Amino acid sequence: MKLSDGVEWAIHCVMLLGALPQTATLSGKALAEFHGIPESYLLKHLKRLVASEILESVPGPRGGYRLARPPKEITLLDIVQAVNGKRPAFRCTEIRRRGPCGLDDSAYPRCCGINRAMMRAEVAYRDALAEETMKGITDEFIASADPRIIPLGQGWLADNMRSPKS
Amino acid sequence: MKLSDGVEWAIHCVMLLGALPQTATLSGKALAEFHGIPESYLLKHLKRLVASEILESVPGPRGGYRLARPPKEITLLDIVQAVNGKRPAFRCTEIRRRGPCGLDDSAYPRCCGINRAMMRAEVAYRDALAEETMKGITDEFIASADPRIIPLGQGWLADNMRSPKS
DNA sequence: TATTTATAGATAAAATATATCCATGATAAA
DNA sequence: TTTATCATGGATATATTTTATCTATAAATA
16 A cells, blocks of 8 residues: 655645745746656646645746645645545455355445445544644644755745736 | 555455354365455465464365454454555655755754654554454444355355364 | 747556466475 | 475566656737
8 A cells, every 4th residue: 555656746845835925836847846856747746736626727927836725724635635536545346245155235235344444444544634734734844944944945936936917 | 545455355354264163274265265356366465464473374184274363352453464564655755855955864853744744644544443353343244244144154164164183 | 919838638658566377395184 | 195285486467656748728928
């Protein structure tokens, strides 16, 4: 069981975009350069974040990406599900119906108990992810970051951010 | 993010083995036939369950597999970790150090905050899996199974189980 | 209006992970 | 010694993830 690398990239991108002033944007190219990751694959994930209404995209020159809502209202669950999909990690294949002791459909009115138990654990995982907001994570980052990092990042942002007309 | 099919197979096998009397065993072939799944691949997972001391194996004719401890002391976490490994689903690749604003190692004494947040959620998942015992799941199964299933399974078990010497 | 720079979408190649099968060796019972 | 079983490793196939490329479309600018 492994989460896509894109999840890590997406969370870092959302955190960086949260440091921009209101309507400013960063291009996909700039986001990829800042994190030292391939632009071609990152764009695929940014697209999904836009589709899930976590980011907004602004086309054309001076365009790019920005948050669609404040960091307080974006959780890790939102991002994980946008990038990784909403299908559960455990997928019941109904093996209880197979083999010599399998019966017809009428014998299985309820969902398999093993599936239900696995789902209970996945609900706990999703609940925990929903508790983690980007605001909380960003505050923790700022509080414990090396003192050199913040001004360095602010300088880079000033050089690379754009302010579209609308 | 997807759990291996082997996890589902392993849980069903452990539940079935829990229905055997004390020292009796079922062969890998019998376990595969009962669940209608490929024997060759199932054996790979059974081996891991043995290595994790969830099952015991008995070689030779009349040999097979049986539980290494009572169902009350086997949790879904034990089985998931035996089959799927213990590595976390989220693997931090330290992209915070890359790109134009990356600094030397001294700037990162602590684990990445994003990684810590993801790990908090995974701990919640593992805790929930550790709450689910095979005894609990089996009791729930027996209580809500179609009345035809139990005698059918008992008959099949009587035909297929073995009692090794030791 | 034409040009430039950006995102959106589709496609495909490469790398990795998962699933399946098969052949061989070791162990213990008959 | 023969037989039925588990243990191991390798060969093959399928699925998923990662990366790259191409075309289309939208918006700002000259």
